[in-house]
Amino acid sequence: MKKLGFGLMRLPVFDGNSKAIDIETVKKMADRFMENGFTYFDTAAPYHNGMSENAFKEAVAERYPRDSYTITDKLSLFMINSAEEIPSFFERQLTNLGVDYLDYYLLHSLNRNTFEKAEKFGAFEFAFRKKNEGKIKHVGFSFHDSPEVLDKILTAHPEVEFVQLQINYLDWEDKNIQSRRCYETAVKHGKKILVMEPVKGGALANIPKAAVDLLKSVRPDISVASWAIRFAASLENVYMVLSGMSNIAQVDDNLSFMKDFSPLSDKEKETVMQAADIIRNSIAVPCTSCRYCVDGCPQKIAIPDYFGVYNEFKRFEESRLWNAKNDYKNISKNNGKASDCIKCGLCEKRCPQNISIRKYLEEIAHTFE
Ligand code: SF4
Ligand code: SF4
Structure with missing residues (x-):
């Protein structure tokens, strides 16, 4: 085969x-x-x-x-x-x-x-x-x-x-x-x-x-x-x-x-x-967008979508800040914001990549909100 x-x-x-x-x-x-x-x-x-x-x-x-x-x-x-x-x-x-x-x-x-x-x-x-x-x-x-x-x-x-x-x-x-x-x-x-x-x-x-x-x-x-x-x-x-x-x-x-x-x-x-x-040396969050973390999140936070925006931003830093903030705002219109995280940890139990999701969401809230 x-x-x-x-x-x-x-x-x-x-x-x-x-x-x-x-x-x-x-x-x-x-x-x-x-x-x-x-x-x-x-x-x-x-x-x-x-x-x-x-x-x-x-x-x-x-x-x-x-x-x-x-x-x-x-x-x-x-x-x-x-x-x-x-x-x-x-x-x-x-x-x-x-x-x-x-x-x-x-x-x-x-x-x-x-x-x-x-x-x-x-x-x-x-x-x-x-x-x-x-x-x-x-x-x-x-x-x-x-x-x-x-x-x-x-x-x-x-x-x-x-x-x-x-x-x-x-x-x-x-x-x-x-x-x-x-x-x-x-x-x-x-x-x-x-x-x-x-x-x-x-x-x-x-x-x-x-x-x-x-x-x-x-x-x-x-x-x-x-x-x-x-x-x-x-x-x-x-x-x-x-x-x-x-x-x-x-x-x-x-x-x-x-x-x-x-x-x-x-x-x-x-x-x-x-x-x-x-x-x-260039990737901030090693997320694969599998979305296993999303279903169980009580705050309906679009975790991989925010990580995608954050990675893009980190790759190009200040030159992307305006676009990244805009992307972030658009995604958060229909989803929980990064700062809505109540740190229950359910997402991290499901993440096959062992990503410290709560820690990164804090960074993302700080950067984009
Ligand atoms: S720790 Fe935050 S992002 Fe993860 S499931 Fe709980 S509320 Fe959602
Ligand atoms: S489970 Fe982990 S790798 Fe999969 S989308 Fe969520 S954060 Fe990314």
Whole structure:
């Protein structure tokens, strides 16, 4: 199978409303993807506020034979309050997707806390029961925590077939994310690896000029984003790299270098690590815009949107202050302000990037209000 997967979490939408997916454009994107021999799609119940699974049904399941594509969905334990809810959650997913079995099923976003919940609810046992019934072909989990926690989970559940990890060249040596050590832990346990966030939520497509200049000096012919996807796909034990594509141009760009994929050369690997150093020095908040923090916030604060504005501002400092203040004001019209934060900490428990959200919201309130 080709190593590029279509992540259905950042689809094109109308008027910035994440539920209002532009399904005709998604159909065109899916067609382009399939025509070029790619078959792997990835979704989850919370994506697009519950509408991503349905978009897959309309764009792919209702238009292509079942054996022509591969679909991955996830058991999002943070949306489930008891073991009894799991079977109906799963059945609803099959209905939403318009399929009668899944190729891959992941326990979604495991970390030290959600792992405890998974054990308490018998989530692994449920997934393997469904595998025995032929409703799931392969069982794994996506993961956001330390290599030590990953080792503990894989030791407790050697039956798991694959792991989905956050791997990108910026997080490879990051002290918080520890991509490299997580990758090595999965390899030690002999697991297939799927990669999420290779472009870090789009951040590695929009990097500082000095980093762009460096990459272009080595390969002027390829896009900045392509370096990020090729980095992940070049790792020996990586089976699939997901890209959350948002428009046809991104699909075309990804296909241009993944159709006949060539791994990074030694010189390219060295260059990309130098670019990572430049980028690391320019990012204020390492948010990937996954939006896991938003749902539980009692103050309805648009956390990732404020972080986006803040990062942009920090990158250009004073020259962007007026625009950034304006952007901030527009977002806060329909959402809680950064200063509305009551510091309950719910968001930080959900953040896969371990970001000190409360601390940054204080800085943002101070800067923009
Ligand atoms: S700590 Fe602040 S931002 Fe986070 S969930 Fe609570 S109120 Fe919302
Ligand atoms: S703050 Fe964390 S949970 Fe919220 S969108 Fe950013 S990375 Fe995701």
